[in-house]
Amino acid sequence: MTVGIVAVSHSLPLAEAALQLALEMIPGEKPPVALAAGTPDGGFGTDAVAVSEAIATVDQGDGVVVLVDLGSAVLSAEMALEFLPDPEVQVQIVPAPFVEGLLAATVRAATGGDFAAVAAAARTALEPKLDQLGAADPAAEPAAVPQHNATAESGAEAAVTPAATPEPSATAEVRLVNPLGLHARPAGKIAALAGGFNAQVQIINQRGKVAAALSPLAVAGLATKGAETVTITASGADAAQAVKEVAALIAEGFDEADPALLAAASTSAATTAEVMPGEPAGAPAATQPKRRRPLGVSAGRVYGPVLRMGEPLREPAATTIADTAAREAAAQKLGAAFTEVQTQLTAQAAAASGHTAEILQATAMFAADPALRAASEEMVLGDGLNAAAAVWRVASEIATDYEKSGGALAERASDVRSVRDRVVAGLTGQPLPVVPQSPQPFILVARDLAPADTAQLDPQTCLGMILGEGGPTSHTAILARSYGIAAVVDPQAYAQLQDGDQVLLDGSSAEVVLRPDAAAQRTARTEPQLLTELQPLQDPGALASGERVLLLANVGGANDVPLAVERGAEGVGLFRTEFCFLGRTTAPTFAEQKTAYGEVFAGFDGAKVVVRTLDAGSDKPLPFVTNTAEENPALGVRGWRIYAEYPEILEQQLAAIAAAAAEHQAEPWVMAPMISTPAEAAEFVAAATASGLPAAGAKLGVMVETPAAALSAAEIFEIVDFVSIGTNDLAQYTLAADRMLTELAHLNSAWQPAVLRAIAAVGEAAAGRPVGVCGEAAADPLLAAVFVGLGVNSLSMTATALPIVGGALAQLDLATCQRAAAAAIAANDAGAAREAAAAVLQGAQA
Known part of the structure; x- marks a missing residue:
């Protein structure tokens, strides 16, 4: 649906001309606009009944904005509100200049603006002209605005209160190649393009004047001309892509480029913001906004050419289905598309293994979610919205809610959007972006990888990844570590790097260097180093001084067992049983669970297998575990806390584990997640x-995942046989930092001294009793040594990392690990802690 617009004028020719001018600014689909102008005999005047009928004509449910020219037009518009057939219609008569207001409102409605945004665009339409002519706005206090059934938020007060503009996260400079610069027609095209992004885009002229890209009047008011340079900035989720496409549009010259200006621009350094050779990609120039710090999420130092992944799908156009039978057919097609996506993801999961299989299965769960399907179908059947637009809106709203919830749940927003995109692609026939393939080694640049994209990733050619979003615990980062692919999250580098750029990437230091010199190139790998090509772990895990350190594998089911055994795992340090529950609308039966657990036990006869009970809630919602809405699910009912509400689910699981263990020779160790107190x-x-x-x-x-559990470790050890530390959640809760916020990703690290102190407290309380680490952090050889120095005596990780960690520990003695741990704890941040520990460990091996 779209905001409707009515233009009330004494003169029909005047209204028609103004509307023609406004629609000229909109290259795509036009919003609903109606004229109520002149008298039936062609004279001058206005008619309240005609205005009322015009409002009813353009009302689509999102409100109607009314523009008027002269005094009696206002009276007719106000009277028309009394004649409306539907008293619930939201209408606002805006005190705006007729021509400029109509143009601004029409463009804003066409770019998806809501009721308040369209009204605000109309009312402020005169400001660019006032500013350009150096005049002051005589209306220091706005007059009262006639409204009909409108709340304060969507009325005059909201319309005239400008929102604070967030700090830009992407920027570019472009030289104008059309002689007249950004006049009305180009400004309209810019507004239409900018409105398609989830971003606030601004254009800045050489004199520092700023205009919102969504306002053609404001952009035209910049008074630019050919050969001048303008700066484009943006903030928001789509900032990088918005800046890129707006810059490209301007650089093309709007079909009026001057050949001489075009030639000059092609050789100008001002065409786009460019990183100079040898500088970090995305290094801020004097005019660039403050950037987010890069974050290394998977170790490795590599050099090679960039290949960019295609951009995600754009939101499909919304259309209305009037016929009931057509709505029912569209709803059936929608349901079939969900089923097809679920089938595809489940098949991919069955063909994959390890983390890839687990992540694909978790994503298939969202495609099977009955609530997501039902809400989408209701929007089709009840509102008459086309199927693709319905899925997009419902899934996008869920993903946004996940992100607002923060914590682990926010990491699942990308899973929901992945399902959304696949369903929409199936409905519309649009191609999905795919991971690029090349016979030569390359560095992948992508906003992020959806879970289904990971199945396309070829670790035999992908040297490294530069990501625009994510953190150390995102699915992409976890998979990068399991494959041994270097990875850095760097929004600036993601926005600026192009296909073919030669880049040096260091996943430990978060360094991204464009066109490094020869000396720097020699410090990096140029060929993939597959972890699976390393020799399996041959001997039991131990330090050079003889102390045993069990080296175990993380698994999600029987599919992961062969690789773990082949890589030399001494057992399982984390069996994620929730993957037996995902992708289902009902809980698995006792028999199904017993079989699933028995298959893992059978693969490790005589070996230790640590089974984690159901870790649902928060990031792993299940249809049959329906908690009430929570303000912050990461701090809500999850893990063991589900037992109070659904005891039968966990009691059946414990019984199934016991029955499976009794039939096999494995050594079962069973633990509960999200335990905070000894009680x-x-x-x-x-x-x-x-x-x-x-x-x-x-x-x-x-599991020890909260500071409370770490501080109560001594009392907890009086009750249990062992503990296992979940470093991801422990870091998040200790530092009070959402794991999905890139700005806070540097806090979400097991290297943080506060996190290491919490682990040290657990190690001290254990006094030699079994203490494990089962987070991805254990796959880092340096961090593994520090953990051992803090009292940890078993490490569980992705199976492919076992030979590297085992080999590194075999070169160290306990005293060295303890010195490294002490040096790390004494540091003041995660980076300094890593450097301090590395200095100790490298010095011992020198």
């Missing part, structure tokens, strides 16, 4: 004992 630990032990787990030879433990 909760005691509850779990009581439930596990009642299920028969101790009788089956199982050890019982808990």
Whole structure:
């Protein structure tokens, strides 16, 4: 739906001319606009009934903005409100200049502006002219605005209160190649393009004057001309792509480019913001905004050419389906598209293994979610919205809510958008962006990888990744580490790097250098180093001084067992049982669970297998575990806390684990997630004992993921046999930093001294009893050594990292690990902690 516009004028020719001018500014789909002008006999005047009929004609449910020219037109418009057939229609009569206001409102409505935004665009339409002529606005206090059924937020007060403009996250400079510069027609095209992005885009002329790209009047008011340079800035989710496309549009000259100006621009350094050779990609120039700091998320130092991944799908156009039968057919087609996507993702998961399989299965769960389907179908059947637009709106709203919730749930927003894009592509026939393929090694540049994209990633040719979004615990980062691919999250570099650029990338230091010199190139790999090509772990994990350190694998099911065994895992340090529950609308039966757990136990007969009970909620919502809406799911009912509301689910799971363990020779260790107090630990032990787990030879433990559990470790150890530290959540909760905020990603690191102190407290309380780390951090050889120095005696990681970590620990003695841990804890941030530990460890090996 779109905001409707009515133009009320004494003169029909005047209104028609003004509307023609306004529509000239809109290259794409036009918004609903109606004229109520003149008298039936062709004379001058206005008619309240005609105005009322015009309002009813353009009303699509999102409100109607009314523009008027002279005094009696205002009276007719106000009277028309009393004649409306639907008293619920939201109408605002805007005190705006007739021609400029109509143009501004029409363009803003065409670019997706809501009721308040369209009204605000009309009312402020005179400001560019006032500013350009150096005049002051005589209306220091706005007059009262006639409204009909409008709230304060969508009325005059909201319309005249400008929102603060966020700091730009992307910028570019472009030289104008059309002699007349950004006059009305080019300004309209810019507004139409900018309105398609989730971003606030601004144009700045050489004199520093700023105009919102959505306002053709403001852009035209910049009074630019050919050969001048303008700066484009943007903030918001689509900032980088918005700047890129607006800059390209301007650089093309709007079909009126002067050949001489075009030739000059092609050789000018001002055509786009460019990074000079040897500088970090995205290094801020004097005119650039403050940037987010880059973040290394997967170690490795590589050099090679850039290949960019295609941009995500754009939002499909919204259309209305009037016929009931057509709506029902569209709803059926929508349901079939969801089913097809679920089938595709499930098949990909079955063909994959390890983290890739787990992530694909988790994404298939969203495609199977009945609530997502039902809400989309209701929008089609009830509102008459076309299927593609309905899916887009519903899924986008869910993804946004996930992001607002923060924590682990925010990381699943990309999963929801991935399902959305695949369903929309199936409905519309649009091609999905794919991971580029090349026979030669390359560095991938992408905003982020959707879970389904990871199945396309070829670690035999992909040297590294530069991402525009994400953090160390995102799916993409986890997969990069499992493949041994260097990766950095750097929004500025993502926005500026192009296909073919030669880049040096260091995933440890977060360094991205465009066109490095020969000396720097020699410090980096130019060929992939596959972790699977390394020799498997041959000997039990141990330090050079003889202390044992169990080296275990993280698994999500039987599909992961062969690789773990082949890589030399001594057992399983984290069996994520929630993957037995994902992608289902009902809980698995006792028999199904027993079989799934038994398949993993069978692969490790005689070895330790640590089973984590259902870790649902927050980032892993399940249809059959329907908690009430939570303001912050990351701090809500998740993990063991589900037991209070759904005891039957966890009791059945514990019984299935006990039954499976009794039939195999594996050594079962069972732990509960999200335990914060000794009382909760005691509850779990009581439930596990009642299920028969101790009788089956199982050890019982808990995960330490909160500062509360770390501080209570001594009391918890009086109740359980072992603990396992989840470094991802422990870092998030200790530093109070949302894992999905790139700005805070530097805080979400196990290298943070505060996190290391929490781990040290657990190690001290253990006094030699079993303490494991099962987060991805254990795959970092340097951090693994620090963990051992803090009292950790088992490490669980992706199977491909086992040979590297095992080889590194075999070169160190316990005293060295303890010195490295002490140096890291004494540092003042994560980067300094890593450097301090590295200095100690490298010095010991020198």
